[in-house]
Amino acid sequence: MAKNRHEELGLSNEEVLEMYKTMLLARKLDERMWLLNRAGKIPFVISCQGQEAAQVGAAFALNRSEDYIAPYYRDMGVVLAFGMTAKELMLSAFAKAEDPNSGGRQMPSHFGQKKNRILTGSSPVTTQVPHAVGVALAAKMEKKDFVSFVTLGEGSSNQGDFHEGLNFAGVHKLPVITMVENNKYAISVPIEKQLGNPKVSDRALGYGMPGFTVDGNDPLEVYKVVKEARDRAVSGEGPTLIEAVSYRLTAHSSDDDDRAYRNKEEVEEARKLDSIFTFAVYLKDLGILTDEIENEFTNEITSIVNEATDYAEAAPYAEPEEALKYVYEE
């Protein structure tokens, strides 16, 4: 039998089941979006698959009713954990008017929802890092207890905004947690062609903050390191850089064919470590995820995904002239 590792982290059986369920919902929504794309119903998908453990593990370690997040485009697991619904994500996938992220203005996975403190994001990568630092600066100025949490890919860690933002946070000891989701590819370019030092967390030293590399396929390991980072942040000890290493199980996006730059065997090998599978094994070994609960989750998630799809597909688009609104305050 597996060793119970979540109890010592202060996580109840119910909480780890909730984590698993959130990961599974992200995966199933993502898979549905691919089907819809291949069926010609939605123009574009960019996936979370392979990164759900890091995303959900991290989100559960945050205060989901107070902290601010600046997610990047793969973070379906993060935004689900922060209160965005499956229906809302599908509305975004179908570019419908009711999409809370952008009202159908942005491509899917460009998250943003003020009521859940999800900062609006763009396509140029890494611009969200200074934004999260700015929110953390506000927390410090206003003497508030929340933190900001920002994510990005390992390729994006090469951008100037990564360096500029983290150094700023390091200088002013700001309560911001930066998590690099290292999925080993920036579209087609592998880490050895992206990173002079393959360990992104080593850069933390240069910014005057602690840095940790953890197994991004293990939600509990990610939970632990983010929880500790949050504790440091709210006690005034400043920022943390975390690198969660996993693997991108899909092509970069629905417009990419990954067979051009990596072989099938490599992907199959990575699938053995897929957290949707390995975390389920852990929970089953401990007798927490029973067949009955698993069936219940599967049925519930299937109906959530079906309902979200049906609702979003039937929902209206924005009127054409809506494009003219909200350039400035109205």
Add this chain to the structure above:
Amino acid sequence: MPVMSYIQAVTTALREEMQRDEKVFILGEDVGKKGGVFKATEGLYDEFGEYRVLDTPLAESAIAGVGIGAAMYGMRPVAEMQFADFIMPAVNQIISEAARIRYRSNNDWDCPIVIRAPYGGGVHGALYHSQSVEAIFANQPGLKIVMPSTPYDAKGLLKAAIRDNDPVLFFEHKRAYRLLKGEVPTEDYVLPIGKADVKREGSDITIITYGLCVHFALQAAEKLAEDGIEAHILDLRTVYPLDKEAIIEAAKKTGKVLLVTEDNKEGSILSEVAAIISENCLFDLDAPIQRLAGPDIPAMPYAPTMEKFFMMNPDKIEKAMRELAEF
């Protein structure tokens, strides 16, 4: 009414807004203890403390980007770029982020940031301490660009910019800082962003310009007045989005229009002003629209001969005005 310099008007506006609203804070390079390289934030560090007058690392994209994040949270950041020339590393943050935050979130988020930057030449600043950069940002819906020409306007417009709920680029002419002095009320007032202002009434020719060139044009107009030529001078004040009504009205008033900028001519603010007049005033014009601008070279050279050749001055404007008046 006290007389103050253009830069004192800027400092006064900052101080008054920081006193009025504790969400207002300043961030930039050397803005804290030193009070800014031009002294625009002098005294504010002592009055408001380190975190409301924040010395940042030397990194312009972070100055803009951290400000944007704080603005999204609900603060009212006033970011300073030490020179407009150095705004370039922050262009992605300004154009891809600040300008689009309200639009891309369908009005869910907003970004009430002011980014101040000293622009302009005539100070031996050479290529990278003299530039006018407004044209780079002047086709980005979502942004507002304000360029005041007097101390009175500087105070009222900066206060309006800080209270505006959208991102505002506020370009201050660095030579105007100490050259221009004028009466500035001690009481609180704001001037409308997006509205041009008639700085001189006249019936013979129309000059449309902004920033320090307004001052030069007013000087030139006095010379022409000695010969009985009365110039109508419209100060754009906000160069983006433009006050189309005021531009059309000013152009129609005399039918002879001279547009003046210190920036180089191609694709400048003047180009759009000329297009607006062309579209709307064809039958009211008595002469081709004239543009007086810097030459189309990358930027202002250092040597005094070449700098003077580039830089706008009252004599160049006077000459162009006389030619137009005689057309």
